[in-house]
Amino acid sequence: MSDLIFSEETRKFLSLLAKDYPSVTAATGRIVNLQALLKLPKGTEHFMSDLHGESEAFVHILNSSSGVIREKADAILGPRVPEEERAEFATMVYYPEQKLPLLKAKQRDLGTWYRLTLMRLIDLCRLVSSKHTRAYVRAALPANTAYIIDELLHAHFEDHDKNLYYGQIIDSILDGGAADAYIVSLCQVIKRLAVSRLHIVGDLFDRGPRPDVILDELMARTAVDIQWGNHDVVWLGAAAGSPVCVATVLRNSLSYNNYEMLEEGYGINLRRLALFADATYADSDLTLFMPKQNRPDELYSESHQLRTARMTKAITVVMMKLEAAVIARHPEYEMVNRALLNHINFERRTVTIDGAEYPLSTADLPTVDPRDPAHLTDDEYYLISTLTSSFMHSEKLQRHAQYLLSKGSLYHIANGNLLYHGCIPMDDEGRFATVSATGEPLSGQPLMDACDRLARRGYFAPEGSTERESGRDFLWYLWCGPQSPLFGRARMTTFERLFVADAATHAEPKNPYYRIYSHEAVAKRILTEFGLDPDTGHIINGHVPVKATEGEDPIKANGRLIVIDGGFCRAYQRTTGIAGYTLVFNSRKLSLRIHDSFESAERAVHTNTDIASRATDVEIMPHRLLIEDTDEGAQYRKQIADLKQLVLAYQKGLLKEHA
8 A cells, every 4th residue: 555545634643643542552442442432321411501690509400410319319229218318318419518417416326327328329329420431430539539439339249249348348438437538429429420511501690699609619520511691701801801891790799789709709899989989979869779689588787788779870870981982982883872871961851762752760970971971080980990900800700711711602512402592693584683793794603603702802812902902892792782692682771770760661672583483493494504403403592581480381493492591590580480490411311400499508408408390301312322422422433533544554654653
């Protein structure tokens, strides 16, 4: 065979591959390994959306894998174990450090209980590890207990008596006083192995108290992808140093009394804002700026609420001035009619909105100059500059922003499914809308790709460059722009809700996408646009809460589109009637999990109260899916093909083996 069997480019690639596989034996060994991996069952994927800072509910859903762990625990324990005991066992898996002391205090014979509990945990761990290679499982083991747990999980009982073998190891663990450490480790491993990949379909931030805790939890996991929501990109803009995004996230946070996240989570000092607000808005009508109280256990003094309202009003006025400046810089956003400070007639105390004049409910805007409404006063300019610097120098926020950018994107394709938070902008005829906000007219997938690039530019382009400034402005556009695929509405009516009494002006019309996305033909058109099979693929969508109390079905378009925003955020639960949807995709089926409200982790630990969940099968797979049926399998087959080429190069003498 001629030496020209490989191109020069292929030779260079194989030379690099040879560094990892320096011989025929090494390359063929890896081929055998990959071919075996292809025959393992597909791992479980877990989809969550619109978490909105509800860290306790998120952690519980994560710990329980949307009920998957309880289902497997019930299978291991069987119906002969009482329901209460099974609930205690599941709670221990979810919260081992908190639950263990409570369970131990109840035992008359602690040694017997330890032995039984460890045996049950080992059986459960063996079950959830059955889809994974030994190497994958080893990587999930805590370092201090890895060797013994590995032995327990991978013993071959044709050569050993199971109870005797386990008993000897467990007795040694008990004699060494290490039972608690091994119980905690096994619980951690079970939770890591129950789900192979976690998909977060947007909106980690705002409303709920601790989005920073959610991000810390995600960063502790290895297999995560995130599809940005509009609440996420505005925080990215704030981290990137966009003053308008800083003002926006501060307004959102203060509106929900989220001081703890700002000050303790991200180290944002609010003292200067509080002093400015107290001095400027001491005599203002603050009725519409009072913070929301979504939890019955929230107890704030009247003075606290009033100070928060003054701060909210102060930063809201700054935000509106900055918005007007961004709109003026970008005529391509087509938002001139949304710079409403510029449309106020201060003499008549009216504002013009879409050509109609409306009376203002209040014209109490002491820092707004009627001759130049968008001009920041010196105090406002200094205030927002200081706050922006705080956001840019928050080490934890920057770490979270970089994680969102490395793990996140505007949309994601995984195993034949298309994931995005908001919408694919459409026109009234059901065609992909042409949007020029990116600087050129685009629609469909090219529009989504351009939005993704501009968002990254807003964070990564050199500080002071025009690319950085335009990218930061675009992050704000993605938050609230009329054709933003993450916002999906014609306008954000913050100004109207605060300053115009006429409720007709408060409406935020949705993109036509939401009127027609229940049609199967529309969902199939979108799947085809992104290169997916329209007959087998699914769209996983977040952003707009499903109103379950009104009978709305989250499964739309004959199963081709599934909306999984069901009200994680407590502020939405009065509307949705539930506390969120999650989606589980394992080797046998795609199932929607419907969750009721979660009170607290403390109550769960003390009363074994799980989130009440119900499962609805979206689709049963025609056969049990294997890794060879997945994107991961396609990557493995590509690696196998490359390694076979490497073996051929060795055999033909085109490359030299290295011992």
